[in-house]
Amino acid sequence: MFEPTTLKDIAKALGLSTSTVSRALRDTHEISSETKKIVLAYAEKINYKPNPIALSLKERRTKSIGVLVSEVANHYFSQAIGGIEAIAYDRGYHVIITQTHESYEREKINIQHLASRGVDGLLVSLSAETSDTNHLSLLHDRGLPMVFFDRVAKDIETHKISANNEQGAYDATIQLLESGRRKIAHLTSSDHLSISIERLAGYTAALTKYGIPVQPEYIKHCPHGGMFQEETEQAIRELMSLTDKPDAIFVAGDRLSIGCLTVLKKFNISVPEEISISGFSNSDVLDLFKSPLSSVRQPAYEMGCMATEMLIKLIESKYPVTEFENRVLDTELVIRA
Amino acid sequence: MFEPTTLKDIAKALGLSTSTVSRALRDTHEISSETKKIVLAYAEKINYKPNPIALSLKERRTKSIGVLVSEVANHYFSQAIGGIEAIAYDRGYHVIITQTHESYEREKINIQHLASRGVDGLLVSLSAETSDTNHLSLLHDRGLPMVFFDRVAKDIETHKISANNEQGAYDATIQLLESGRRKIAHLTSSDHLSISIERLAGYTAALTKYGIPVQPEYIKHCPHGGMFQEETEQAIRELMSLTDKPDAIFVAGDRLSIGCLTVLKKFNISVPEEISISGFSNSDVLDLFKSPLSSVRQPAYEMGCMATEMLIKLIESKYPVTEFENRVLDTELVIRA
């Protein structure tokens, strides 16, 4: 059905051998400028493009990188993907995006698929369910370059890039404290994710600074990062049925923020009168809410760019890389009041 | 660095030829059950996976489909992609997502890239800038299967799937009329997109039903579908500087809806007191706005599923397909009041 032209077609049409045609296109010196001109003109005319699959087989690289995120319908990730694509395309790499929907099984399948399809490297942000990263270690040990961003694996030694989650969480919590709130709950993703751990640390540090004890019943983990709305609803329900109800919630993620607001609206709890909300989000719709809702914004686009730069450097490195960077970027507290 | 095992490795280890090993794994009859058992056991042990690139080269198919959307950070598209992935993975196809960001140039580059990477088929939703679909016709004529969804090309004969845009637009406009508004403007994407044309028709029909003349100055096209905020801002500014200001706007898209609300907030125009808004959107954050904001919701996930089913049927068809479907799905008017 769909048959692109090959070197052989050109060779036959011009009465040359495939090697000569290849050399003409590849611009080697072992070729007369005359034949080169003829071949180039003809190739241009029929719009010849070398078959990338044949090239991949020969050169054992695909010029493509695999991306693993929890979902693209998340402002942080869609912005990060923007940065990834920008750099990748510029360097001649193709980007294959896969979604885990926070599922460990899906993560394993996707990673396996990407690896077997022969991507040259991997940009990974772990799923909320993932606590065992053995499926990644295996590939990493066998030499597949990978770079983690946002949700990093602590026991795999490679480049990592993340936002200053602790500082961001600290800033957001301090802001709630400064606005007079004292009973601040924390709604977050699964407890083993790097971002959860760091954001919890920032939250704790802020409370401690104000001499407020950290209450375990104020901290609610959603094992699937709020992918299922019932999870978020259950967490909020438990918070609101405490005898000492919180008067603010620090929310640790994009999806959770929206989920949290949805549940509060459903429960007829007014924001920010009854409960003040602040949290990590890269969404711009927050601007539209009547009630002010401050947020911590991560430099998603930049993180995507940097991660991709690092990955391509790994891929194209002639020698095994043994020194790895762990870059941390500052967050920005967007105050809406 | 990263060297997976090959047929040759197995053959050498077992003292067999590659053909025999291949046959054992392929489960042909021309093989003794004994050798088959040995080979299968060994392949299992070392976790052998055939090289998909070599297979692609040989069989001239990649078991992957390319997707072209304007951007993943759009609730309609991210939901549609969910449907696409569900069907594709189930059938053993991989999905490669590319974004045009509503740019014609980017669309051409992405399509070219997907085609040259040898995807088996294409799922296409045109960019707002695209009026000339020659780059797609070329590939289609050469036999590359493609299915259009949402934003379809009218002069390419293949399967198409879209929402009942005219009915949806009609419903939304009628709802604004029923709530007492009479000066209803229309904010929409570029004028050549199929969805723009159909939604405009629905808007016109509703006004006509109420005996209201359609005023050209009430209809504002954003050539990039609101991808640039200035575009939306300019349109709203023009609408609000009319002597006969509109008291409602029917907005024709996801991004435009958010953009429109952002501009209105910036201009300190109250919604829905001064201006009532209704439009196409698959976003769930609309639920969170204090002011009710009805919307037309497209069955995005189902559309993604159906489009993928159709495409795979095209790809796997033994004979050239000449009869094409043009499926239209109903929209849902979500009333928030």
Added chain:
DNA sequence: TAAATTTGCGCAATCGTTCCCGACAACGTT
């Protein structure tokens, strides 16, 4: 003019896999 060098191009191998063919046993049939 003959030898030495350069130039231009084709042959064939390679990447990993499949598959058509041919080889060659071990049979059964005549």
Added chain:
DNA sequence: AACGTTGTCGGGAACGATTGCGCAAATTTA
């Protein structure tokens, strides 16, 4: 005993592109 049949398996071509090697012709040098 000669021949056909069947069951297994290996050899080698093919998919499309690149590239080292060798060979012939053209050019330069002695």
